[in-house]
Amino acid sequence: MNLAQGLHRFHVGDRLSEMAVHNGTVYLAGQVPDDATQDIRGQTAQVLASIDRLLGEAGTDRARILMAQIFLADLSDFEAMNEVWDDWVPPGDAPPRATVQARLARTQWKIEIVVTAAI
Numbered sequence: 001m002n003l004a005q006g007l008h009r010f011h012v013g014d015r016l017s018e019m020a021v022h023n024g025t026v027y028l029a030g031q032v033p034d035d036a037t038q039d040i041r042g043q044t045a046q047v048l049a050s051i052d053r054l055l056g057e058a059g060t061d062r063a064r065i066l067m068a069q070i071f072l073a074d075l076s077d078f079e080a081m082n083e084v085w086d087d088w089v090p091p092g093d094a095p096p097r098a099t100v101q102a103r104l105a106r107t108q109w110k111i112e113i114v115v116t117a118a119i
Contacts, residue, residue, distance in 0.1 A: 010057060019054050026058045026117040030071070036108035040077040043110045044084040051115050060119045062088065065095040069114040071102040077110055 011018035020027045031050040033043035055061050070085075072078060078099065089095070104112055 010054070019058060021058050021119065024119045025066070026055060026060055026119060028054055028115045030112040030114045032104070032106070032109050032112050036106065040080045040110045041084050044081045047111055047113050048084065048088045051113065055115075055117055058119060060117050063090045063093040064118045065115055066118055067116045068095050068097045070097065070099040071104060071112040072099060073102070073104050073110050075101045081111060
């Protein structure tokens with residue numbers, strides 16, 4: 001399948017797709033942790049692993065992220081989240097990013113990340 005052209009959706013559910021690829025750009029749905037019992041570091045690591053998995057499925061990786069939007073349930077988690085993020089982002093390839101506090105869909109979630117990347 002040539003993902004550089006056309007529109008392709010992945011992991012399509014009734015409400016949303018986890019990923020769409022169009023004209024060489026990858027759009028991820030908001031990624032949230034699977035195990036919400038973990039602290040912000042653990043939840044961030046889970047979300048970043050999901051992003052890696054989906055980007056890999058599209059044939060790209062974290063070095064090609066065009067934009068990241070990070071939603072934190074509590075801004076007091078900002079520094080701890082950044083520790084995990086800083087270890088994950090490739091040196092010299094830190095993407096544009098926004099981080100905001102938001103009420104997330106489930107109270108046990110501490111973080112949600114939305115990413116757009118190039119193939």
